[in-house]
Structure formats: C-alpha cells, structure tokens
Amino acid sequence: MRRTLTGTLVLLFLAVETSATRCDEATTAQVAEGNFGQSGVFNWLGVLKVQSYDNKKVTTALTGIVLVTAKHVLANADDVVRIPRHLFESNTKAMFMPAKGVEWTAPAKSYSTHPEYEYTTVNTIAIVELDVEDVTDFPLNPICLPSPSSSAPHQSSKFLYLTGFTDENRVLQKVIYKIQYLDESVCDEFYNRVGLPTRNSQPTSYVCGYATRNGSTHCAWDNGMALVSNASEGIFYLLGFGVRGPGCAAPARFIDVFPFLPWIAATTTEPEEMYDAPDYGHSVDQLEPI
Template sequence: MLVSTLLIVLHASGLTNSRGRVRFGPRPTPYLASGVDKLQDVVQEGRASIDSFPWFGLLIYPIDRINPTMTTVILISNEIALSTALEIDAYPKEHFRARSRVILGSSCTGPHIIVRDYAFHPGFTRDTFSSLALLQLDPSSTELQLFPICAPPENFSSGDEIYALTVADDCSNSSMVVAYQMEYVESTECRNYYKRMELDIKSMWPTHWVCARSPGSSKPCVWRSGTALVIRHDNKWKLLGVGISGPGCKSPSRFLDYGLYHSWVTDAIAGIGEPTISKIASNHLILRRTNTIPRYGRCDPEETKVEIYSDKTTVVSPFVDEARLVEDVQTAYFNVTLLELVEYHCIVLQVWNAQGTSDTPTIKIRRRCAGNFCPQSSRGRIDYCVEIKFKHMCTFKVAAYGIERFFNDPEYE
C-alpha cells in the first residue's frame, strides 16, 4: 500500500495575525420578543397594513433596480427569515447576497436589511421542489427593532382563528397585506381536488404539508409562494405554515407544515459556525466553515469570488518494474488544516484519474484529533485527514475560497 502525505494549511495569502484567536458574534436568539400583536381588535378579512405584522415582509432583488423581483419572507428569529426554496433558488447567485435586501413590517420604501447568507432544506430538489429556505439577515444593518413570529403552538383549539396572509403586488402602499380567515381541509379532499384540477404533480407536493381554504371567499384565486398560515394564540402570532404557489382563496391551498420543519430550523441556528461537508460525488467533496447558517451542496459563484489557496498534486503507484505499475488499489493521505481566523466559504476537494481511464478514484474526509479527542467547539483550528483510493495514477486538487476576519475585541487587544 502506498501512503503519501501532504500537509495543506488553508490560509488567506499575505494575511497574518500574531494572536491567532477570534471571537465570533453571538448566535441568533430564537424568538426574542416574538409574536408581537400590534392589532388591538378582531382581524378583518381583506386589506391590512403591514405595520400590524412586523415579522412579515419581502426580499427584494436586485435592490438597485427600478423594478426588482420580490419574494415573501417571514422572520422567525432575530436574524433568521423563512422563504420558499424554489423562489430563492431562481435568483442569480453571482451577487445575490450583495444585492438582496429584506424589508419587514413596512412598505418597500421602508428600512432595508442586508442578507448575509441563505440555505436550503436538505430535501429540496432531492425529494421535492416545494421546500423551505433560510435567510440569515444582518440586524446591525438597520436601526429597526425586529419582532419575529413565534413557533407553532403545541396545541390549539378549534375555536382559535387561523389566517392566511399574502402580499399584494403594489408594495409601495403600506396596506399591502391581504388577510383571509381559514379553515383546514382534510388531506384526502385536498388530494382529490388537485387530481381533478390536473395539478397533482408529485415533485410539487411538499414532504410535510397541510391544506386550508378561505370559506368566506366567493371564488378561487392563485396565491404566490410564501403566503403565511398563522394563528393568533395566547395574544401572540404563531406560524403554522408557509404556502406554495398555486390555488388559493376558496380553493384548497397547500402549505408547508412548519411544525414539522421547526427542528431543522433550530438545528441550523445551533449549527452556525460549525463546518459542513457535502458529498457531490465519490471523488468530489465540498467543505465549508463560516460564521453563518450551515450550507450544503455545490459552491455558488458568490462564494468563489476570492481564492485564498489552491494546490494540485499527482500521485503515482509504485512500479513493479521499469515499465509496469502496481495493479492493486493504493491509498494516499492528505492533511488539511482550517485556521481560526479565516471564513472558508467553499473548499473544493476533487480527485480524478490522471491517465484518463475509467477507474475513478474515491475521496473521503475525517476529522483528525490529538489522542482521538476532538474539542467540542469547531470554531478554532481544525485538522482533517483526506483519504484517496486510486489505481495507477491520480491527481488531487484543493481550492479554497473565503476571507480573513478581523474582530475588534478589547479582550484580545
């Protein structure tokens, strides 16, 4: 067995810090002052002012255009908002973070909030096209006090009123919210309706869903993605579901059942700052570690703008004699180190057969810890061991993209 080792320290070229320490900002606090009810009376169906729903708003892209595209968002913690994955996925990703802004509880002329990052539910495209996306916001970019909606109630009675809130096309008017009182529809009735309407497309059914309609509506309509299914419970607004584009009003409308996605959201918030590994193929891995919500999958163009390290190495099997290579599968090891002061937006680890044959090498990665003990925190230096299995000859390439972070903290002065 061939054992080849190479130490790769991924760093931002030319950037140094003698202290080698970093303090990350605080993690988002879920549901801080959540569910604030600014309505003092009974909810009336029809047009309502968005000021009454400070957790409801729009993502606007690009912010510097006269007629931008808008997507509904729902604030669920002090810096995390929900939207529908299909709409977020449709935006160009070359400048998505830089040119997107979120507006909450205000018309589109209100204060703008910067978007730091986004992430999709792992079931998106794999299981269904109707899924959720998370948007991490930068609360420091606005002086607006943020009021997220509350998590779903554990129990509620049939007497509790539920509503669907959607956004009208004219966002310059503060009365841009349209409210509908709703009732749940049995799943069988809902399925049968979509079959009759020839809308029963398997890939568009959410993994977890509920169905509801507006009994007070006189005719069907079409609702945009992101319609919020909410309940006024214990004098607070609580989120029940997020609508997908399709039939609404009098017709049964499908909503992603937020109660069954809530644990994914809390896990994502808890995972801020933790590394993630995505297996793109047996010979292709993506490693990330940033101070934002965990992301998986391929790098997007905005993540790969700044290359901080790259290397390519070819490894050859031992020769049996002067003309022949060993036929057995060989193993090569590479050590990869993530430094503390760098945000690694995307690290691409890829290996291929250098001879162009059909024998595709494989790549695996595991954390390397002193004495088989790994520190619980993953925010400092992390060492990984990359294992490659190949025959004859392979080429291994690593390319790291990111930025170095500097933090002004008196403790580290």
C-alpha cells in the same frame, strides 16, 4: 401577488411588552379580513426583493418571507435558489414594514435550503440570514413558533388565517384571509381532478385549507405567505408556509412547519448556543380559543 377582498371579520390582539429578541406576542391593532394596507401589524411579514439591471432597465422580483429570529427569515427554497449568486450577494434585500408607511430593509447575507430540496420537492423551506450586525435600532419582532410537542393544532384550531402581501394597488400592502382546515385527502382529490402539477412540487408535509369567505374567488396564494393561528391571548403562531397555488376559494396546500422545527432551530442557532436547549415557543395544545 393577489387581489384583495373586503370583510368584516375583526381580530383582537392584546398589548404585551415585547423586545427585538422575543417573538411577537402582541399588538394593539385591530385588523379586518382583507387588505389592511401598509400597517405596522405583523411586522414579521416581509418580502425578499431582488433587483437586476439590463441596458438601464431595472427588473424587480419579490418573494414572501417570515422573520423567525432577529436575523433569519423563512423563504421558499426554490425562489431563493433561482436568484443568481452575484445578485444575491449584491442586490438582494429583505424588506419589512415596522410602522404604517415605513419600510425597513436589511441585506441578505447567506442562505440554507432544507436537504429535501435536493431530492424530494421544490416546495420546501430555506433559511436566509440577514446582515444586521451594524443595526443599532432593530424595529422587528420574530413570529412566535409553536412547540414541536404540539399535536396537529391546525386541525383543532378554529382560528386559522393566511397573511402576506398584495400589490393590487401597485404598492405593497398586507392582507389576511380566514382559512378553514380540510383533510389532506380533499386537497389530493382536488389537485388530481384539475390536473395541477404535483410531482416534485408537492410539499412532503402540508396543511390543506381554503378561504371561508364566499367572495374569495379572485385571489391566489403566493410563495411565502404565513399560515397562522391566534388560538389564545391574541398571540399568532406560525403553523404553515404558503406556496403558489390555486384560487383561494379552492382547496390549497400549505407547507406544514412542524416537521421543520428542529431543522429551523439548528440552522438559526449560533455555535456558542449549541449547548443550550432551543426555545421553540409555547405549546399550542395548551392554548384555548379566545
């Protein structure tokens, strides 16, 4: 996890009626850049929590996740694969915060890693299916996904943010940073210059950016953070997926989700829905900044 900072940037969100089967089209809260605590805002943010027991000692490991359907989350493939099978089946849960100070959990059921994990890079995505068959009161809304027809909205959007969890205060709290888009060549030059590992760890497609606040020097990115944009109507769309990287004031790579949208749709579609056209979301190209 990462340290947090305080800030004055305020994001405004419009109130729109939603349901558990629709993406998170609105929230009524105001969020300042930095740590915004155990808020119910961004209830699609979560962590995959794994517990192991050794001689009465409990060890807990966490990795960030993002809810993309009512029962599927996006996770870092390498983090998921490293979970021993017996622990995944018995002691792995997805945890979310649907309201201030409230935790909601669901057991992990199965997972699928993107095929490139086996051959190209460890920093790619996995889809984890949650066991929610017996849930009668589902309190979450998946994050909105953009349309595959959108053309590089992260380049044109001035409203890029990275959000996830921090444990700086010894409890899980949510945090958000304003991100400035950079050309890929800036990240490539920086990673080469400082000697950061790239072979088998560089995402095949990525967005480059850095935290814009001058005080953002004491934080680092974690696996599973969400790179999002609210370019119109306060609706947040998932554009990228965070991987463990350098300090947030430095240029950093985030997995670009656009090339993965067809795979995400195919992996999360039920067999009886295969003949229906997948609904990826709205086209970001048609959105105007607020």
